[in-house]
Amino acid sequence: MAFEREHRTAGPETEVLLAEQWPLNRAETRRKLEQDPALRVSAEVESLVSLRGVVRAVSPSAVVVAVDLLGSGDEAALAELAVPVLLIGEQDDGDRVARLLSPRVRGFVCRSDGASELAGAVRAVAAGQASLPPAVAGKLLDTLVRNPPRPAVFDQLTQREQDVLQYISQGLTTAEIAAEMVVQTSTIKSHIYHLLQKLRVRDRTQAVALAYRSGIVHVPAPRFADRGDVPLPSV
Template structure:
């Protein structure tokens, strides 16, 4: 687990400099995320000292250009504590990435909030395999029934809010889904946090995974940061 107060260090890997710059700006807009290095290739990432000291190596690559062997080598040689791969679509090569040691897979057209949440979650030790059909994450039972006993203290609306947060919805989107005002959603969110003793939306989605009320079956199964 990450030490509280210590920024999550990220190595950004992409062959395009404009993509690397975009991810740097996006990640560093959050005070708890810090880009410690950039690489234009997997080979370069494996050779950078920054890779060996980073918490997360984040690779953006076209799905049709994925080299599973090279990614496996990067995971082994780079030394980052976790690896997140951003892809543009799901194919057989993408489905092989968990076997190569990749901790997270996310579609690269996901929102900035979702990308930041993914970095936080895999840095915290969770697998996050989200594109449809890629794989169920290891920490979520695929056959067990959801444990709704953890939600006994929540109202129906608060439980709905937890489920929708875990599906990646913002407060504005939840207000539309539930036909209530955004201020009402914010109130439900805070009450849900207090009752479940959760610090933020990332911890809420982790909690939702752990009790089994959501499954990693769609590209939008991440929470936005709090």
């Protein structure tokens, strides 16, 4: 780990922590950052292992992290940092970056971008804003459309209630659900009553409509292949 702390006269600089694995890339990123007199690289790390400790030691305004430094599961490490994160990588990292974005990970720049673009992105995320190239922003929007965030109200449902909701969305009656789950119909009626109360809807049709709009359930076509048209949820 390369870790340094410079002592300068206090000024208006935005302090940046740089997390890059490869020395040449790290040197080039630092060179670009320090072309802006308002930015100062106060520390460098070569891995994520000690990143949290270094963040506490130098208290930067933002952390610039190379995408290729991140392995499987490292997203959680970034989410736990106490400062905003700007990712830096290649143009074809867009899909991965869209998945990494979070309230803590607020932006991305391409390694080929110039010094002014990099500095502007650092200042933006340090100020609590987002900074994304149009291509990455588009991928993020596509992801959100395909996979809308799960509304918190559905987290109140037990696993059995979620299973019942899935079966209701497929058009099964209470008796059919009971047969699928190998329980009494009275048990299914109890699950339905409680999930309606938790979702604050009047009946099963409204519950399914809410689940569809939220992207929680989808009707699997094979179930209806031999049953004609998709039936409405039974009350």
